[in-house]
Amino acid sequence: MTLKRLSENIVYLPPDHRTDRPLLAAVSGTRKTLLIDAGSSPAHVALFLGELKRHGIPQGDYLVITHWHWDHSFGISTLNLPTIAHVKTCEQLAKMTSYSWTDKAIDGRVLEGLEIPFCAEMIKKEYFNRDEIKITLPDIIFEKKLVIDLGGIHCKIEHVGGNHAVDSSIIYIKEEKTLFLGDCLGPAIYSKKWFYQSDILQALLEKIKHYNVETYIESHGEPEPKEKFFQEIKTLKIIASSMENYEGDQDKLITNLTRKLRRQLNQDDLETITYFINGLQ
């Protein structure tokens, strides 16, 4: 994994699906640099900082966290920067400060429903030595939104919530017309079955619509130009709205969607449909 340049002021380290590492980014103005998300582990942080150094980019003055999930927040202590996060991100991280990270403790939390098998597996894969896990709380806490001026580059951080995590926040880089979405458009994963609730997703899409954006960035994907992103959103919206007439007949739902989308459904569509059906239960 090597650093990629999105524009003169934005670089990013792409996600790594092997241990579910998310994308990390650095946004620079004339005075300061903001890092977006802390990453999964000291090793992930070291890779990112090493790449920034190699490209002559500052190592960051501030750090912002998109949501509390381990892969976005466990690198806070290693980065050791003034860290910005939503109040609910802080609350969630505070709960985790007392956790132990032995196999027994992690597996116990999975049984209790506090952890999910997917993250448990990824944490075990990411860390050779889990004594390295130190949950550190953010320093600068906001409730609705906050703007950072990096010197000619303005970053607006806004809490949007959504299905994936109640604390999800997005970061809009105004001069670059770039929107960092974190994982906010993903399904809820901290439950027995992953799910989408249609009304919550539709409200979130409504909020995102108000930003003037050319490039959208989701944490576990590559940056996307608006045309491609809109296409995906359109599919998601059609599926979400179709759920209003869903009467438990999955075959009928698929036939309706095939007609509305004017194409055969693919594996991703079918997975999304399952999440919406799970959300009804």
Ligand SMILES: [Zn+2]
């Ligand atoms: Zn997440």
